[in-house]
Structures are given as C-alpha cells and as structure tokens.
Amino acid sequence: MMVSVLAAVLEFQRDMISENTREGVAAAEAAGKTLSRPATLDPDQAAKVVETFGEGAAVKALARRHQVDPKTIRRVLDAAGARDLPGQARRPPGRGRRATPAARAGPGDHPRPARPARRPPARSRRRDHPLPVCPG
CATH class of the missing domain: 1.20.5 (Single alpha-helices involved in coiled-coils or other helix-helix interfaces)
Incomplete structure (x- = not known):
C-alpha cells in the first residue's frame, strides 16, 4: 500500500x-x-554560400571561408535546393572514399604485412624485494 x-x-x-x-x-x-539554437550563418551569409556554390566553389572551401563545419554548408545548400542542380551527377553514399591498400591490390598482389607484436611492458620491482645495497 x-x-x-x-x-x-x-x-x-x-x-x-x-x-x-x-x-x-x-x-x-x-x-x-x-x-x-541560434543559426550559425545568418540569412545573408546563407544566400552568399548558395550563390558561391552555384559558381563552382567546393563545400569544404566554403566551410573554411565561413569558419563552420562542412555539414553546416551542406545543410544550407540542401535547404535551398542548390545541391540538386540539373545535370549534376550525385555520387552514391560511401563511394568517394579512398580504397585501402588491401582493396586496391590486384589478384597477385599481397596486402601490407602485419605489424610486429608490441613488446611487453617492462617489469616493475616488487615492493617487498630488497633493493641492492651499494658497498661504501
């Protein structure tokens, strides 16, 4: 109860x-x-980003110029519909990254050998072990 x-x-x-x-x-x-949350780019800056992107500027260059993350620039461009220009080919997601050496290797190539194992950490002295005494 x-x-x-x-x-x-x-x-x-x-x-x-x-x-x-x-x-x-x-x-x-x-x-x-x-x-x-307040907007990172004001409406004038966002309009300038869309205009500059239409002239051929890269997203990362615009992000550096306005000191924001590239994701912010992409969000502004998507809101304005500027990334969906006719005639502009869109890559499928995940296709723009470099391949690893193993993925680039041909049928007869071997990937880079594995790194050797790390050395074990140095042993520390046990506290109950007497320290060596110097004669003197």
Missing part, C-alpha cells in the same frame, strides 16, 4: 512538472522568444 501511495504522488508530481513546462514554452512563444 505504501508503494502505491508513493507511486501516485510521484505521478502527480511528474504531471505538474510537465504542465508547468508546457505553460512556460507557450508563454515564451507568445512573447516572441526564439526557442531554438
């Missing part, structure tokens, strides 16, 4: 927290506050 009462109190408390959160979000929206 004690567990049932405790469970009911905790459920009531959880419902109160949820209700207060909903009310706070509604009040913030009514006040015109932005509830999301």
Whole structure:
C-alpha cells in the first residue's frame, strides 16, 4: 500500500512538472522568444554560400571561408535546393572514399604485412624485494 501511495504522488508530481513546462514554452512563444539554437550563418551569409556554390566553389572551401563545419554548408545548400542542380551527377553514399591498400591490390598482389607484436611492458620491482645495497 505504501508503494502505491508513493507511486501516485510521484505521478502527480511528474504531471505538474510537465504542465508547468508546457505553460512556460507557450508563454515564451507568445512573447516572441526564439526557442531554438541560434543559426550559425545568418540569412545573408546563407544566400552568399548558395550563390558561391552555384559558381563552382567546393563545400569544404566554403566551410573554411565561413569558419563552420562542412555539414553546416551542406545543410544550407540542401535547404535551398542548390545541391540538386540539373545535370549534376550525385555520387552514391560511401563511394568517394579512398580504397585501402588491401582493396586496391590486384589478384597477385599481397596486402601490407602485419605489424610486429608490441613488446611487453617492462617489469616493475616488487615492493617487498630488497633493493641492492651499494658497498661504501
């Protein structure tokens, strides 16, 4: 019975927290506050990115120029539909990476030999072992 009462109190408390959160979000929206993370690129910068990409600039070069991650540039370009230009071939995912030496090897080639095993760590002296005494 004690567990049932405790469970009911905790459920009531959880419902109160949820209700207060909903009310706070509604009040913030009514006040015109932005509830999301601020954009990395403002609308003018995003328009410039789309324009420059249309002129042939690479995504990584644009990311370096605006000091953002390339994923941010791709997100801006996708939102503007700039990456889906007609006549532009899209590579399937995972096709742009270099092959490993083993995958590049021909039928008669052998992959690079494995590295030798690591040396075992040096032994430390046991604490109960007496240290050598220098005569003197």
